[in-house]
Amino acid sequence: MRLGILFSGGKDSCFAAYRAMEHNEVVCLISIISENKESYMFHTPNIELVRVQAQAIGLPLVVGLTKGEKEEELDDLRRAIQKARREHNIEGIVTGAIASVYQASRIQKICSELELWCFNPLWQANQIEHMENIVKAGFDVVITGVFAQPLSHLLGKKINKAVIEELARLEKKHKINPAGEGGEMETFVLSGPIFKKKIIIKESDIGKEVYQIKEVELQ
Amino acid sequence: MILIIDMSSNPLSRWEFVEPIRKIVKDAGFDCRIEHYTKINATSIVKYDRIILCGTAIADNEFLRHDFSWLRATKKPVFGVCAGMEVIAKTFGGSIVDTDEIGMIEIDTDDKLLGKGKVSAYGLHGKGVSLPEGFTETASNGSGVQGMKKDNIYAIQFHPEVRNEKILEKWLKN
Numbered sequence: 001m002r003l004g005i006l007f008s009g010g011k012d013s014c015f016a017a018y019r020a021m022e023h024n025e026v027v028c029l030i031s032i033i034s035e036n037k038e039s040y041m042f043h044t045p046n047i048e049l050v051r052v053q054a055q056a057i058g059l060p061l062v063v064g065l066t067k068g069e070k071e072e073e074l075d076d077l078r079r080a081i082q083k084a085r086r087e088h089n090i091e092g093i094v095t096g097a098i099a100s101v102y103q104a105s106r107i108q109k110i111c112s113e114l115e116l117w118c119f120n121p122l123w124q125a126n127q128i129e130h131m132e133n134i135v136k137a138g139f140d141v142v143i144t145g146v147f148a149q150p151l152s153h154l155l156g157k158k159i160n161k162a163v164i165e166e167l168a169r170l171e172k173k174h175k176i177n178p179a180g181e182g183g184e185m186e187t188f189v190l191s192g193p194i195f196k197k198k199i200i201i202k203e204s205d206i207g208k209e210v211y212q213i214k215e216v217e218l219q
Numbered sequence: 220m221i222l223i224i225d226m227s228s229n230p231l232s233r234w235e236f237v238e239p240i241r242k243i244v245k246d247a248g249f250d251c252r253i254e255h256y257t258k259i260n261a262t263s264i265v266k267y268d269r270i271i272l273c274g275t276a277i278a279d280n281e282f283l284r285h286d287f288s289w290l291r292a293t294k295k296p297v298f299g300v301c302a303g304m305e306v307i308a309k310t311f312g313g314s315i316v317d318t319d320e321i322g323m324i325e326i327d328t329d330d331k332l333l334g335k336g337k338v339s340a341y342g343l344h345g346k347g348v349s350l351p352e353g354f355t356e357t358a359s360n361g362s363g364v365q366g367m368k369k370d371n372i373y374a375i376q377f378h379p380e381v382r383n384e385k386i387l388e389k390w391l392k393n
Contacts, residue, residue, distance in 0.1 A: 019231065022230070022231070094231070101322060101341060101382075105343075109321050112277055117276055117278040119231045119232060120235045121235060123234065123235040124235075124239035124242070125238070125379065128260060151290075198375060
């Protein structure tokens with residue numbers, strides 16, 4: 001089946017793409033770039049770098065722009081998905097939703113209206129096991145946003161065994177979602193099994209909540 | 220040993236509709252095995268204690284073309300979720316109707332597995348069922364039948380893997 005990946009550039013959408021590629025043909029990435037930093041659906045630091053990631057993965061990117069106003073951004077998503085269908089003849093969408101009924105059900109509704117298949121291969125996954133699977137598969141992931149105080153020391157760190165153990169500890173102590181599904185954390189993927197080239201960070205800026213990637217090169 | 224039946228026609232749906240069920244079964248302390256619905260017949264189910272029929276993607280209706288007549292003969296406890304409920308209804312003479320629900324819904328129930336009164340549940344389906352003869356409705360709402368049972372067979376239209384894991388745990392331990 002020809003599929004488009006709803007792609008934020010973070011670990012979940014990359015791992016969802018990896019799963020989708022096992023038995024289906026992934027033909028494009030679809031990204032929504034939101035002007036609203038408080039967007040419920042789409043905002044993530046470094047979102048503009050999805051263009052570089054698409055190049056590194058070797059797939060065409062369909063971009064939808066949105067002002068990020070609560071329900072209107074869903075119309076913008078619908079338009080982007082329709083564009084992906086027009087340009088790449090997709091039959092379905094793949095998302096990296098894990099536990100958010102809010103996000104997943106809205107995307108399911110859009111797909112249902114457009115008569116497209118909707119796949120959520122990370123749905124209800126154990127979040128620690130999911131993080132372990134990402135590392136095991138060989139994805140190189142950097143934490144680019146931390147929006148919950150107990151996670152602040154992890155900003156800019158790569159996700160590895162030690163970081164996952166720390167997230168598991170914080171989950172027990174502070175009841176955070178260790179994969180950041182509740183918006184506690186955002187990530188950016190630099191390389192992995194779906195990438196044809198690696199992204200090398202040449203310049204970055206670490207703030208209080210956001211690790212801003214300023215300059216990259218492909219290798 | 221619990222048999223978990225995969226109802227999907229695209230393997231990518233297994234992660235979404237079968238794996239969460241496997242996790243609930245495993246966490247409840249039961250061994251299980253996953254098989255695709257096309258591989259199941261009256262003989263292949265003999266070695267299992269209980270059978271769970273999973274759901275699948277809204278766009279996926281391929282399973283409705285398959286013959287599940289082994290369901291009529293088995294005395295083993297069977298639990299159907301969404302697509303699973305649809306094949307149970309169809310096999311026992313009910314019909315498949317168009318009715319869609321996506322997201323958290325409210326159901327009315329008075330049942331020892333589902334609870335009493337209004338219960339919040341995750342609906343994800345483009346089709347529903349009419350109640351087959353001999354079945355009792357265990358849950359409903361404005362959109363139709365949300366749960367039904369008969370003898371060893373229990374089925375729900377909504378997805379217990381989202382916020383209602385306890386329903387499946389209770390059925391496994393019942």
